[in-house]
Amino acid sequence: MPLKIALAGNPNAGKTTLFNQLTGARQQVGNYPGITVDHKEGFTLHNGERITIVDLPGTYSMTAYSAEELVARDYLVNEKPDVIIDIVDSSNLERNLYLTCQFFELGVPLVIALNMIDVAKDRGIEIKIKKLEQLLDVPIIPIIARSGFGKEDLLETAVRTASKNKRWSSRDISYGKDLDMTLTELVSEISEANFMTDVYPSRYTAIKYLENDEQILEKGRQNNGEVAEKLENIVSKTTDHTQKTLDVYPEAIIADQRYGYIKSIIRQGIEIRTFDMDRLYASDKIDKVLTNRLIGPAVMFLILFSLYQFTFSWSEMPVALLESFFGWLGGVIENTLPDGLIKSMIISGIIDGVGGILGFVPLIMFMFFGIAILEDSGYLARVAFMMDRVFRFFGLHGSSVMPFIVSGGIAGGCAVPGVMATRTLRSPKERMATLLTVPFMNCGAKLPVLALLIGAFFAESKALYMFLFTLLAWVVALLAAKFLRVTILRGAPTPFVMELPPYRFPTIRGLLIHTWERTYQYIKKAGTVILGISILLWALMTFPGLDDQRIASFEQQRQETLSSFSPEAVADLQIGRENFSEETKALAGKIRNINNEETETALRNSIAGRVGGAMESLTGLAGFDWRTNIALIGGFAAKEVIVSTLGTAYSMGEVDAEESTSLGERLKNDSNWNRVVAVSALVFIMFYAPCFITVVCIARESSWKWAFFSMGFNTVFAFFAAVAVYQIGMFFQLG
Amino acid sequence: MKHHAALIAVLHVGQQQVVKAKNCNREEYEPMQTVALRYMKKNQSGVIKAIKVNGELGRRLREMGLTPGTRISVCGRAPLKDPVAIRVLNSILTLRNNEAEYIHVEVMNNQPR
Numbered sequence A: 001m002p003l004k005i006a007l008a009g010n011p012n013a014g015k016t017t018l019f020n021q022l023t024g025a026r027q028q029v030g031n032y033p034g035i036t037v038d039h040k041e042g043f044t045l046h047n048g049e050r051i052t053i054v055d056l057p058g059t060y061s062m063t064a065y066s067a068e069e070l071v072a073r074d075y076l077v078n079e080k081p082d083v084i085i086d087i088v089d090s091s092n093l094e095r096n097l098y099l100t101c102q103f104f105e106l107g108v109p110l111v112i113a114l115n116m117i118d119v120a121k122d123r124g125i126e127i128k129i130k131k132l133e134q135l136l137d138v139p140i141i142p143i144i145a146r147s148g149f150g151k152e153d154l155l156e157t158a159v160r161t162a163s164k165n166k167r168w169s170s171r172d173i174s175y176g177k178d179l180d181m182t183l184t185e186l187v188s189e190i191s192e193a194n195f196m197t198d199v200y201p202s203r204y205t206a207i208k209y210l211e212n213d214e215q216i217l218e219k220g221r222q223n224n225g226e227v228a229e230k231l232e233n234i235v236s237k238t239t240d241h242t243q244k245t246l247d248v249y250p251e252a253i254i255a256d257q258r259y260g261y262i263k264s265i266i267r268q269g270i271e272i273r274t275f276d277m278d279r280l281y282a283s284d285k286i287d288k289v290l291t292n293r294l295i296g297p298a299v300m301f302l303i304l305f306s307l308y309q310f311t312f313s314w315s316e317m318p319v320a321l322l323e324s325f326f327g328w329l330g331g332v333i334e335n336t337l338p339d340g341l342i343k344s345m346i347i348s349g350i351i352d353g354v355g356g357i358l359g360f361v362p363l364i365m366f367m368f369f370g371i372a373i374l375e376d377s378g379y380l381a382r383v384a385f386m387m388d389r390v391f392r393f394f395g396l397h398g399s400s401v402m403p404f405i406v407s408g409g410i411a412g413g414c415a416v417p418g419v420m421a422t423r424t425l426r427s428p429k430e431r432m433a434t435l436l437t438v439p440f441m442n443c444g445a446k447l448p449v450l451a452l453l454i455g456a457f458f459a460e461s462k463a464l465y466m467f468l469f470t471l472l473a474w475v476v477a478l479l480a481a482k483f484l485r486v487t488i489l490r491g492a493p494t495p496f497v498m499e500l501p502p503y504r505f506p507t508i509r510g511l512l513i514h515t516w517e518r519t520y521q522y523i524k525k526a527g528t529v530i531l532g533i534s535i536l537l538w539a540l541m542t543f544p545g546l547d548d549q550r551i552a553s554f555e556q557q558r559q560e561t562l563s564s565f566s567p568e569a570v571a572d573l574q575i576g577r578e579n580f581s582e583e584t585k586a587l588a589g590k591i592r593n594i595n596n597e598e599t600e601t602a603l604r605n606s607i608a609g610r611v612g613g614a615m616e617s618l619t620g621l622a623g624f625d626w627r628t629n630i631a632l633i634g635g636f637a638a639k640e641v642i643v644s645t646l647g648t649a650y651s652m653g654e655v656d657a658e659e660s661t662s663l664g665e666r667l668k669n670d671s672n673w674n675r676v677v678a679v680s681a682l683v684f685i686m687f688y689a690p691c692f693i694t695v696v697c698i699a700r701e702s703s704w705k706w707a708f709f710s711m712g713f714n715t716v717f718a719f720f721a722a723v724a725v726y727q728i729g730m731f732f733q734l735g
Numbered sequence B: 001m002k003h004h005a006a007l008i009a010v011l012h013v014g015q016q017q018v019v020k021a022k023n024c025n026r027e028e029y030e031p032m033q034t035v036a037l038r039y040m041k042k043n044q045s046g047v048i049k050a051i052k053v054n055g056e057l058g059r060r061l062r063e064m065g066l067t068p069g070t071r072i073s074v075c076g077r078a079p080l081k082d083p084v085a086i087r088v089l090n091s092i093l094t095l096r097n098n099e100a101e102y103i104h105v106e107v108m109n110n111q112p113r
Helices: A015-023 A067-079 A090-106 A117-122 A129-136 A151-164 A177-193 A202-210 A214-223 A225-246 A250-266 A282-290 A295-336 A341-359 A361-377 A379-393 A398-409 A415-424 A428-440 A447-457 A459-486 A508-542 A548-564 A567-575 A582-605 A607-614 A616-622 A626-637 A641-649 A661-669 A675-687 A692-701 A704-731 B002-013 B055-063
Strands: A003-009 A027-031 A038-046 A049-055 A083-089 A110-115 A125-127 A140-142 A271-273 A498-500 B033-036 B045-051 B071-077 B084-088 B091-095 B103-107
Touching (some): A003 A015, A003 A067, A049 A151, A067 A090, A090 A202, A110 A151, A117 A125, A129 A140, A129 A250, A140 A151, A177 A202, A177 A225, A202 A214, A341 A508, A379 A398, A379 A498, A398 A428, A415 A428, A428 A459, A428 A692, A567 A582, A607 A616, A616 A626, A616 A704, A675 A704
Parallel strands (some): A003 A049, A003 A083, A083 A110
Antiparallel strands (some): A125 A271, B084 B091
16 A cells, blocks of 8 residues: 655645645646545655655644635545645744644644745744754654755655554643643543544544534534533533633634744744844835835736736737648548538537637636746735725625636636636635636637627727726626625625735746646636537537428529539639639639528528527527527537637638638628627627536536526526617617 | 822833823823734734634634734735735734734834834
8 A cells, every 4th residue: 555645734835836846747636525625646756665645735724614624634534644744834933833733633643844944044044953853743854845855855754754653642732721621521521432532532522622613513413412412511611711711712722822832842942033023025025015005006907917918919829820720620621521411510510619719728828827927926915915905895805816817807718717716715705706706707718709799890999899898897797796795695704814925936847737737627628518519519500401402492503503604614613723713703602602591591490590590589689690599509518619600600611710800791791780789799798607617617616506506697697788788779879 | 099100100111111191191001002903003013912803713813823922013004005914923914904903912112113
């Protein structure tokens, strides 16, 4: 059985960096069973032996009040890894040791990795490691996770500690006279009755009862109701006492005492400081500027705008390259495969649909790279800090800004990693509100539609309208969040207590892993949902096809046209030479028109066409005709297929998502379309049901109830908004 | 009573900075003043006297190191005056003003440095 090592520690202590160092590319992200928190597991080799390394979520403590904390604790208790590596930030010793204290209480086999000793040194902090080892009675290895310094030593020590195979026993830390007495009483009751002693050390259970830990209380009641009641009574007596004498609950005393214990240890000459306590570090100096009253917001908008620019301009070339590749591929298929259903399916179904989304990958990747830089450097925390007051007005947290940006708040993104990013929000109500409103952002899939319609109907000021629609997305998302927080997600705001980590230079490896993780989620769609839906839509738009009579009639039209032209022109057309004469061009044009009409009639006759037509009475209120309806139905599965479906519906044959100007022209000239319809369509597309994968993601992060709510609520809202736009717009004849 | 208080004030002057209460009709001179973190000014520092809140907020505050006896100092405030950033135990923490309300701090001095 391979050894199992769990990595634990505060957020920002370098845990992920160490994990990446140890496992490299040999890691995978999964899910803890039954819970939606990410479970990163990988392996490393030590002396030829394979060791499994599990990256637990970063937490400040193991009280079980957030999903991460519960996961960390449950993993330790249920999986009982062979050893825990507790990563401690050397320049932040005291607070980091709070979690360590709780590991002591749980009695887990422990090794402390003292990380960032170089940063500590720069700050003039020297740590007497040997002495600390003695006082804590735990092996401590100094490391620098970024560079890999101390890695081998750490592994060696961890393996050695694990092989000692000590039984888990809770350490005796004093919590003050009153509580210590109560603890003794509780422990004796617990030991006597063997109350959950197979899972938790008895002292640990006692501490949790005093702390009023809901999870343990519940388990206790289920385990042995009688003993549980006895314990709870003892605790409530003590609680009354502490309330009367000290005006606090036992859990507050326990927290204070833990810090007292830590401080008493540190005070024994563990830290040698060369500089004054309040000295401003480089990070603080930078913050003086970046969070300044005036400069702060200005710089923030500048940075976000630059990200926007950087993403669009740098991704242009790769996107164009991918474009031509798919075009070439389509051409190859066109020429090699025999005409027929299979070919049609491959071109219209697969290449169009999937090619559309893959074509945008470079843009998404650059955006995620930019976000990774902001995140890993620590700047995003400053953004959360500055924006909190604004976000709070809408019932959210400053930390909600990240999920919004990832979902496409600036210029493209994806709601899937956006929804997953809400995990960092420790407050359930704010998290749900964010989760449900990030789909309103303009993700990478909506950009082609925006480009198409804005390009066609607002060509004179494309950039401005692009910006306006992005702004609209934010306004709607924030207002929707406010609405949710005032109605179904009503409740007091949850604590915003957030750490501002010092600015750090991101590691390239970290950036690449971060970027790739999110980009991959976007790409995964292509091979799954989009592929499937593209094929399905193709089928719906092809069958049942025209009946023989009509096919014959179109063929007759073609024959008549051919015969009305000279034989040379016909021959030219059939050979398909490069330069056509005027006459041949005219002939080609006429044949093309007949073909288009045939395709369009076939489409109108297909299942999709009939459904689209049937819905016209309702969607007409928003200005949509049957063709638009088909495209929007496709968009339920994935927004990427809207443009290609629209193209097919307007019998343009295969339409490139990028080069949609001809489709744009067609729309502009269509009597059913005008500026008002364009805006109404955009509004609907921006806000209606999230794509399938996002819905699944929402379901996984919360529940299917919420996922369906998201589909329903968004669509209804989008529809009313579109209708409003259309009716008002047409009333004032803005079309 | 007043004489007694004056005597105490004299004895203390040599050892601590005596901070006169704003309202000079107060009977006692307090050597330190207890203020909610919310009302502290930039660069002011002090020692936490008490955390007057329980439940989830109380838990979060305490686990981040905000416990009685801990020294903190105010780094600054966000552009919209809320939240406030403070330095505690070698790290920087941000709190909303209505959360900072519950943290009672004994300030060392009235004037920011």
